[in-house]
Amino acid sequence: MTRPSSRPWLAMLLVLSACEPSGPVAPAGFDAPEARARGREIFLVHCAICHGERADGHGPRRGSLTPPPASFRDPSWRERTTPGRAYRVVREGLRGTPMPGWKPVLDERATWDVVAYLLGVGRDAAGSAP
16 A cells, blocks of 8 residues: 655645735735824834934844834835734844734734834825825
8 A cells, every 4th residue: 555645735835834924814905094103103212223213223222232123214115015924023022133022012003003103104205105
């Protein structure tokens, strides 16, 4: 009797492990102006030390971080992210980088507020309305 090959399962596992989860779906209206304003205040308290007060990646700790913090004003950052992916990174951190997860500090609403601010900064930098 021949044993079925496990290679198809191995190939599928490799493909699935290479896929980066996009994160949860943003709630309707998550990026309202008041949410972006709350997100900016949270960002200034918790994130600006690394990402800079202007969210340009030039905070006081930048020099000691490898890789350097993301600039949310960079249009390429905005093009390659989604609200769900940004939410996941803020909550869980980013493995292999100095980016910590903020889940113990920020609840879901606060996290979505930060994401709204970050995506708004990206839109502003691209010349779109916030």
